[in-house]
Amino acid sequence: MSGQPQADERVAFALPRTMTGASLHFCPGCHHGIIHRLVGECLEKNNLGESTICVGSVGCSVFIYNYIDVDAVEAPHGRAPAVATGVKRARPDRFVFGYQGDGDLAAIGFSEIMHCANRGENVTIVFVNNTVFGMTGGQMAPTTLVGQRTTTSPGGRNMNTDGAPLNMSELIASLEGTAFSARVAVNSIKNIKQGKKALQKAYRAQSGEQGFSFIEFLSACPTNWKMDPLQANEHVGQTLVQRFPLGVFKDIVE
Amino acid sequence: MSSKPGPISLTKGNEAIAKGALAAGLHCYFAYPITPQSDIPEYLSKHLVERGGEFIQAESEIASVNMLLGAAACGKRAMTSSSSPGIALKQEGISYMAGSELPAVIVNISRGGPGLGSIDPSQGDYYQATRGGGHGDYRTLVLAPSTCQEAYDLTIRAFELAFYHRNPVVILGDAILGQMKEPLKEWEYQPNTEREAADWALSGAKDRPSRLIKSLYLADEALAGHNERLQAKHERMRQDLDWEEYATEDSEVLVVAFGSVGRIAKSSVRKLRSQGYRVGLLRPITLFPFPEERIRELAWSNRLITIENNTGQMVDDVRLAARNVADSAFFGVSPGRLPSPEDFLQPILEVWEQEEARK
Numbered sequence: 362m363s364g365q366p367q368a369d370e371r372v373a374f375a376l377p378r379t380m381t382g383a384s385l386h387f388c389p390g391c392h393h394g395i396i397h398r399l400v401g402e403c404l405e406k407n408n409l410g411e412s413t414i415c416v417g418s419v420g421c422s423v424f425i426y427n428y429i430d431v432d433a434v435e436a437p438h439g440r441a442p443a444v445a446t447g448v449k450r451a452r453p454d455r456f457v458f459g460y461q462g463d464g465d466l467a468a469i470g471f472s473e474i475m476h477c478a479n480r481g482e483n484v485t486i487v488f489v490n491n492t493v494f495g496m497t498g499g500q501m502a503p504t505t506l507v508g509q510r511t512t513t514s515p516g517g518r519n520m521n522t523d524g525a526p527l528n529m530s531e532l533i534a535s536l537e538g539t540a541f542s543a544r545v546a547v548n549s550i551k552n553i554k555q556g557k558k559a560l561q562k563a564y565r566a567q568s569g570e571q572g573f574s575f576i577e578f579l580s581a582c583p584t585n586w587k588m589d590p591l592q593a594n595e596h597v598g599q600t601l602v603q604r605f606p607l608g609v610f611k612d613i614v615e
Numbered sequence: 616m617s618s619k620p621g622p623i624s625l626t627k628g629n630e631a632i633a634k635g636a637l638a639a640g641l642h643c644y645f646a647y648p649i650t651p652q653s654d655i656p657e658y659l660s661k662h663l664v665e666r667g668g669e670f671i672q673a674e675s676e677i678a679s680v681n682m683l684l685g686a687a688a689c690g691k692r693a694m695t696s697s698s699s700p701g702i703a704l705k706q707e708g709i710s711y712m713a714g715s716e717l718p719a720v721i722v723n724i725s726r727g728g729p730g731l732g733s734i735d736p737s738q739g740d741y742y743q744a745t746r747g748g749g750h751g752d753y754r755t756l757v758l759a760p761s762t763c764q765e766a767y768d769l770t771i772r773a774f775e776l777a778f779y780h781r782n783p784v785v786i787l788g789d790a791i792l793g794q795m796k797e798p799l800k801e802w803e804y805q806p807n808t809e810r811e812a813a814d815w816a817l818s819g820a821k822d823r824p825s826r827l828i829k830s831l832y833l834a835d836e837a838l839a840g841h842n843e844r845l846q847a848k849h850e851r852m853r854q855d856l857d858w859e860e861y862a863t864e865d866s867e868v869l870v871v872a873f874g875s876v877g878r879i880a881k882s883s884v885r886k887l888r889s890q891g892y893r894v895g896l897l898r899p900i901t902l903f904p905f906p907e908e909r910i911r912e913l914a915w916s917n918r919l920i921t922i923e924n925n926t927g928q929m930v931d932d933v934r935l936a937a938r939n940v941a942d943s944a945f946f947g948v949s950p951g952r953l954p955s956p957e958d959f960l961q962p963i964l965e966v967w968e969q970e971e972a973r974k
């Protein structure tokens with residue numbers, strides 16, 4: 362992030378003005394950093410930096426406000442969609458997005474996300490699915506794959522006792538209040554580009570007052586998957602996408 | 616704030632609160648149905664919306680209190696209301712709002728517990744209201760109206776206090792207050808809401824640095840410093856102490872009671888006065904801060920009895936206030952039973968006789 366280009370250099374990839382430039386605290390190979398960057402780039406691209414209110418959540422992304430340079434409020438664990446609802450109703454003229462992990466959104470916050478979507482709140486939720494509770498040490502999440510070993514499913518997730526993983530994007534797409542729901546990944550340049558396009562669309566849904574917009578990012582957690590960054594990246598593209606197919610599940614954005 | 620008289624009507628306590636909130640410039644209200652407070656959301660679903668405000672019936676009390684947090688972060692006058700079991704669910708959000716220093720009004724028209732309890736009157740939530748209620752070392756201001764008029768007036772006051780201290784304010788009533796109808800004199804005033812949150816509310820970082828509202832303090836010493844600032848704020852709340860006194864000029868027995876029970880006890884005290892007993896009443900209007908200095912002063916010249924519609928909660932605060940000076944007797948009507956002025960005569964007279972015997 363440092364300094365101005367030298368005489369023989371040119372800027373190919375500047376930090377968006379919507380980001381602070383603070384160095385990220387995530388583990389090596391974690392995808393949260395890439396997703397933060399996309400969130401910031403799309404805010405800048407749509408000229409939303411000065412009109413955005415960000416709703417943070419509880420998980421490895423709790424410090425999102427240190428990286429994205431917009432007004433922000435912290436929500437209790439799982440409650441970001443309710444807080445975002447309160448913010449949007451108080452300031453309908455502002456752009457409001459929440460950023461949540463899969464423990465936060467699909468476990469403790471399941472009720473809040475479903476009802477926020479169902480009301481068709483005109484907000485955007487960025488959902489980061491890494492199949493575990495990252496921050497608390499890699500416990501089983503509602504998105505953990507069947508058979509996946511975690512610190513609370515040492516023998517692997519068991520369908521009979523733990524149920525099957527939740528496919529949030531498909532569930533949310535089934536609700537009438539939803540204007541846009543998509544699942545993307547950031548494990549390859551191609552996927553990052555597609556992810557950015559989908560995120561743009563989600564933002565547009567809100568700017569055009571079309572209803573609730575939802576975007577799920579499949580995300581690597583090398584630390585809790587006990588993989589190195591490259592293995593974890595591959596695991597997203599080879600294994601996660603089997604259970605969590607990439608795609609747009611609902612799109613009524615004009 | 617400037618005020619002028621408004622209409623007079625026969626109004627239920629719950630509606631008085633709703634009307635008070637509208638008079639105070641309520642902008643957002645977040646509901647979830649529960650008896651005996653449902654008149655508040657029913658009233659506001661019509662009248663707040665007609666005034667261009669935002670009304671949401673949320674999916675739960677947890678959601679409604681977090682919507683409140685979001686609206687409060689934008690500096691809007693916002694409120695939620697519920698009754699005991701629902702207020703228990705709201706504690707997460709109340710703790711976060713206290714930690715994030717957000718102004719909001721939370722109304723508890725309390726009912727009998729524990730558990731599903733009953734929908735009868737109860738003062739069983741005194742501890743919960745006055746000790747913060749949720750996790751962490753924080754307090755909310757707590758206002759305890761005893762009449763419909765006071766419910767209206769104190770709701771307006773609650774918003775002023777919430778924004779002055781940047782802290783959640785709890786209005787603690789009960790089924791008696793919520794369901795009772797009395798003449799209400801409304802008054803109109805122009806709350807100065809335009810600038811009251813201008814230097815901290817979230818509105819998008821235009822022509823200023825970005826703002827952050829949070830309760831997380833991870834750095835070394837940061838949380839300790841934050842808690843010390845909150846503690847200093849709790850101390851500052853003492854300036855807003857409020858209570859009612861009745862017949863205390865020459866009293867020898869002092870009854871301490873709050874809310875609806877304070878009002879019922881006043882009838883008992885009036886009756887005993889008419890029979891020549893020198894008894895008086897102190898009714899705390901703010902439960903936090905608690906009028907402990909005044910109680911202590913009166914404890915020098917009075918035998919004390921605390922009367923509550925529970926098994927003994929505020930009596931702890933009365934005893935703490937009077938420590939090393941006097942004790943307080945206690946008479947409790949169990950939650951689920953509606954007390955009458957006659958119920959209190961005998962317990963007060965017993966304390967009177969103890970005082971006579973001592974003399």
Ligand SMILES: Cc1ncc(C[n+]2csc(CCOP(=O)(O)OP(=O)(O)O)c2C)c(N)n1
Binds near residue numbers: 420438462463464497
């Ligand atoms: C009420 C409450 N329960 C539990 C926690 C502990 N906790 C913190 S983060 C977290 C889960 C985070 O996992 P996820 O949402 O998947 O995000 P990640 O860290 O993986 O990005 C939990 C359970 C909490 N902070 N609050």
Ligand code: SF4
Binds near residue numbers: 390391392421495496
């Ligand atoms: S624990 Fe996992 S999700 Fe959290 S920062 Fe590390 S890699 Fe990312």
